[in-house]
Amino acid sequence: VNDRPVWFKAEVLQRTGSFKVRGALNFVGALDGAVRARGVVAYSSGNHAQGVAAAAAHHGIPATIVMPEDAPVIKLANTRAHGATVVTYDRATGDRVALAEDIARQSGATVIPPFDHPLTIAGQGTLGLEVGEDLAAAGVDASVVVVPASGGGLTAGIVLSAEAPGPEFEVVTAEPASHDDHRRSFESGERVALDDPAASICDALLQATPGELTFAINRDRVAYGVVATEPEVLAAMRWAFEKLKLVVEPGGAVGLAALLAGRIPGTGPVTIVLSGGNVDPSVMASALA
Amino acid sequence: VNDRPVWFKAEVLQRTGSFKVRGALNFVGALDGAVRARGVVAYSSGNHAQGVAAAAAHHGIPATIVMPEDAPVIKLANTRAHGATVVTYDRATGDRVALAEDIARQSGATVIPPFDHPLTIAGQGTLGLEVGEDLAAAGVDASVVVVPASGGGLTAGIVLSAEAPGPEFEVVTAEPASHDDHRRSFESGERVALDDPAASICDALLQATPGELTFAINRDRVAYGVVATEPEVLAAMRWAFEKLKLVVEPGGAVGLAALLAGRIPGTGPVTIVLSGGNVDPSVMASALA
Numbered sequence: 152v153n154d155r156p157v158w159f160k161a162e163v164l165q166r167t168g169s170f171k172v173r174g175a176l177n178f179v180g181a182l183d184g185a186v187r188a189r190g191v192v193a194y195s196s197g198n199h200a201q202g203v204a205a206a207a208a209h210h211g212i213p214a215t216i217v218m219p220e221d222a223p224v225i226k227l228a229n230t231r232a233h234g235a236t237v238v239t240y241d242r243a244t245g246d247r248v249a250l251a252e253d254i255a256r257q258s259g260a261t262v263i264p265p266f267d268h269p270l271t272i273a274g275q276g277t278l279g280l281e282v283g284e285d286l287a288a289a290g291v292d293a294s295v296v297v298v299p300a301s302g303g304g305l306t307a308g309i310v311l312s313a314e315a316p317g318p319e320f321e322v323v324t325a326e327p328a329s330h331d332d333h334r335r336s337f338e339s340g341e342r343v344a345l346d347d348p349a350a351s352i353c354d355a356l357l358q359a360t361p362g363e364l365t366f367a368i369n370r371d372r373v374a375y376g377v378v379a380t381e382p383e384v385l386a387a388m389r390w391a392f393e394k395l396k397l398v399v400e401p402g403g404a405v406g407l408a409a410l411l412a413g414r415i416p417g418t419g420p421v422t423i424v425l426s427g428g429n430v431d432p433s434v435m436a437s438a439l440a
Numbered sequence: 441v442n443d444r445p446v447w448f449k450a451e452v453l454q455r456t457g458s459f460k461v462r463g464a465l466n467f468v469g470a471l472d473g474a475v476r477a478r479g480v481v482a483y484s485s486g487n488h489a490q491g492v493a494a495a496a497a498h499h500g501i502p503a504t505i506v507m508p509e510d511a512p513v514i515k516l517a518n519t520r521a522h523g524a525t526v527v528t529y530d531r532a533t534g535d536r537v538a539l540a541e542d543i544a545r546q547s548g549a550t551v552i553p554p555f556d557h558p559l560t561i562a563g564q565g566t567l568g569l570e571v572g573e574d575l576a577a578a579g580v581d582a583s584v585v586v587v588p589a590s591g592g593g594l595t596a597g598i599v600l601s602a603e604a605p606g607p608e609f610e611v612v613t614a615e616p617a618s619h620d621d622h623r624r625s626f627e628s629g630e631r632v633a634l635d636d637p638a639a640s641i642c643d644a645l646l647q648a649t650p651g652e653l654t655f656a657i658n659r660d661r662v663a664y665g666v667v668a669t670e671p672e673v674l675a676a677m678r679w680a681f682e683k684l685k686l687v688v689e690p691g692g693a694v695g696l697a698a699l700l701a702g703r704i705p706g707t708g709p710v711t712i713v714l715s716g717g718n719v720d721p722s723v724m725a726s727a728l729a
Contacts, residue, residue, distance in 0.1 A: 163685040225682060389721065393514060396452040396717035398685040428685035432678065432728035439721035439728075 152410060156420045158294065160282050163397050163428025167229070169355075170278050170305055170426050171195075171202030171265075177274025178263050179206040187212055190260035194218075194247035196354050197226025198427050199265040204233035206263075215260065217251045223354060223400075223431045266304025267362035275305040279312025279320070282422055286318040293319040294420040297406035300324035300333045300376070301356040303365030305426060310372035320422075323415065324369075324376040325406035327351040327384065332360050333369070334376030342366050352381055352434070355402030355427055377415065379408035387411055388438040391425065400430035441699060445709045447583065449571050452686050452717025456518070458644075459567050459594055459715050460484075460491030460554075466563025467552050468495040476501055479549035483507075483536035485643050486515025487716050488554040493522035495552075504549065506539045512643060512689075512720045555593025556651035564594040568601025568609070571711055575607040582608040583709040586695035589613035589622045589665070590645040592654030594715060599661035609711075612704065613658070613665040614695035616640040616673065621649050622658070623665030631655050641670050641723070644691030644716055666704065668697035676700055677727040680714065689719035 162170040179191060190213035193203040200216040207214035216230050220239040231237055238254070240247055255262045264271055279296075286294055296313075298306045306324050313320035324333045329351045335343040344360035351357060361369065379387070384401050387408035391399045399407070403426040415421055451459040468480060479502035482492040489505040496503035505519050509528040520526055527543070529536055544551045553560055568585075575583055585602075587595045595613050602609035613622045618640045624632040633649035640646060650658065668676070673690050676697035680688045688696070692715040704710055 168685055392687050392721065392724070396457055396687040398681050398687065432681065435681070436725040436728045439725045 153413065155418050157410070158286065158420065158422040159395065160278060160422060160424045161397055162278065162424065162426050163399055163403060167198070167201040167205045168427060168429045169198035169202065169403070170275060171198040172205050173277050174271035174274035174304060175199065175202035175206040175263060176209065178268065178270040179203070179210055181270050182261060186261055190214060190258060191263050192217070192251045192255045192258070192260045193263045193265065194251040195265055196357060197222045197230070198355050198429060200226060200230040200235070201233065201429070203263045204230045204235035207235065208233045213260070215254050215258070217247045217254070223429060223434070225431050226429050229429065266302030267364045269364070272304050272307045272311070272365065272368070274308070276308030276312040278305065278424070279309035280315060282309070283312065283315060283317035286422065291318055291420050293321070294422045295323055295415055295417060296320045296422045296424065297323045297325050297410060297415060298424045299356060299402055299405045299426045300326055301358040301402070303333060303361045303369050305424070306373060307365040307368040310369060321374045322372065323374050325409045326376065326378050327353040327356055327405060328378040328380045330356055330359065331376065331378045332358065334378060336361050336366060337370065337373060337376050340370065352384060353402035353405060355400065356405065377409040379405050379412060383408040383412050385438040388435065392439065397425065398428045398430060398435065399425050400427045401434065403427040442702065444707050446699070447575065447709065447711040448684065449567060449711060449713045450686055451567065451713065451715050452688055452692060456487070456490040456494045457716060457718045458487035458491065458692070459564060460487040461494050462566050463560035463563035463593060464488065464491035464495040464552060465498065467557070467559040468492070468499055470559050471550060475550055479503060479547060480552050481506070481540045481544045481547070481549045482552045482554065483540040484554055485646060486511045486519070487644050487718060489515060489519040489524070490522065490718070492552050493519045493524035496524065497522045502549070504543050504547070506536045506543070512718060512723070514720050515718050518718065555591030556653045558653070561593050561596045561600070561654065561657070563597070565597030565601040567594065567713070568598035569604060571598070572601065572604060572606035575711065580607055580709050582610070583711045584612055584704055584706060585609045585711045585713065586612045586614050586699060586704060587713045588645060588691055588694045588715045589615055590647040590691070591651045592622060592658050593651065594713070595662060596654040596657040599658060610663045611661065612663050614698045615665065615667050616642040616645055616694060617667040617669045619645055619648065620665065620667045621647065623667060625650050625655060626659065626662060626665050629659065641673060642691035642694060644689065645694065666698040668694050668701060672697040672701050674727040677724065681728065686714065687717045687719060687724065688714050689716045690723065692716035
């Protein structure tokens with residue numbers, strides 16, 4: 152692509168169709184047995200939801216997931232298919248964190264945070280370790296690694312994994328142009344909170360500000376942030392369909408979109424994290440139109 | 441799927457987006473250097489075309505491919521992208537074999553047969569060896585293996601590979617209901633040639649009769665043949681989109697379609713060969729509609 156070697160980390164092929172199951176399994180697995188038995192609660196637009204639901208099913212414990220009522224149908228259905236109870240809320244008026252904490256208080260269940268926790272971050276970081284192993288096996292000793300960012304948990308896991316021996320990573324965050332809080336935060340050196348951002352097709356990347364812990368980790372370790380527009384994201388989904396034969400959801404394609412749009416400077420190897428593939432057929436159909 | 445373990449051999453992720461590059465590389469690689477230097481010719485609806493074009497590019501030799509003018513746009517474009525010269529013909533009135541042989545005679549190039557040759561079959565058989573290794577690694581000692589069939593070359597390679605030490609295969613061919621020449625031929629014990637079969641969305645599986653050599657190999661080694669209807673194929677493409685996050689072309693999805701339709705009896709492990717993923721966006725959009 153663009154005359155440079157490009158590697159893809161296809162988390163669309165991961166269990167639950169996104170990287171989120173990594174952090175969820177790590178967190179749920181680390182709970183004390185008696186605590187874990189009381190179940191888990193999470194709030195999520197859909198991929199963390201499926202990850203926590205799958206982790207709970209793996210351990211045979213109950214899970215309740217708070218999800219926006221307009222989450223992709225496939226994400227709602229898959230979360231329920233793992234046996235989780237789904238509680239929906241109105242994205243505009245509801246407070247999902249309060250809802251989840253209330254459920255946890257009443258049931259004794261544990262809230263599994265989507266990004267801003269060391270155990271979640273460490274789980275996501277296993278992706279970075281695998282990228283390092285794969286690049287080393289291919290004889291690549293340095294690569295730009297482009298990571299879709301919302302709360303910044305995957306990015307934080309990857310920048311920390313890069314401190315292990317192995318190929319050198321230059322980590323770049325990718326965001327929808329409407330939700331460029333990481334880019335702005337890196338530029339200002341402080342966490343920027345977007346005020347009433349526009350709607351985005353990237354339903355997995357709608358956080359308006361980086362996490363507190365994740366930003367503390369990422370601020371000095373991420374090289375820079377890039378963005379992609381909505382048409383660029385749709386074009387990247389179509390490109391992945393045609394060239395890779397992979398189904399990538401909008402939020403999972405934002406790094407590829409930035410690369411195809413020429414926003415990753417340099418000529419050396421690039422690793423694109425395709426972070427998720429849970430997209431409704433109607434959305435993919437519009438990308439293919 | 442259907443309460444039984446199912447394995448997928450995702451040839452959509454293979455170079456050129458289908459298994460065909462295996463046979464093409466094996467055949468072109470086996471040519472005498474001086475003969476190979478004069479180039480290669482092939483006739484194909486599109487996947488063998490890409491396979492031969494890629495094999496020729498790998499060896500730095502010219503390739504001319506005879507393709508139907510109504511082949512999928514993606515297959516025509518990808519074949520040209522490998523540097524091959526594409527000659528189109530009218531599927532209803534043209535004789536693609538004569539066209540290819542004529543080009544070969546004039547240029548000194550070698551015709552690379554799509555299925556009915558030992559070197560082609562041996563190349564496709566590497567897929568069966570990999571399936572055997574993967575099943576063995578997973579501790580599976582026997583599996584039904586469902587293979588999309590057109591000329592029968594992939595099936596022949598797989599049944600022969602099954603004679604190597606390793607897991608036991610029960611090989612089943614899958615075809616579009618309109619092009620069930622393998623099923624009929626297995627039932628009658630002789631090669632059946634369909635007379636003016638109906639159109640099919642499975643552009644890669646339009647052969648009206650099994651190959652001579654492939655049928656001699658397959659007749660006593662294939663367990664039975666199954667078919668899938670057009671709506672079943674579209675449903676399977678959608679299922680692969682939703683559950684596997686893989687793009688599968690109609691002909692590549694026919695085995696999955698038969699499985700989902702309940703036509704693979706038994707309760708043990710099933711291996712589904714997803715033989716290709718070169719589908720035009722408009723066709724996938726209609727599968728997703």
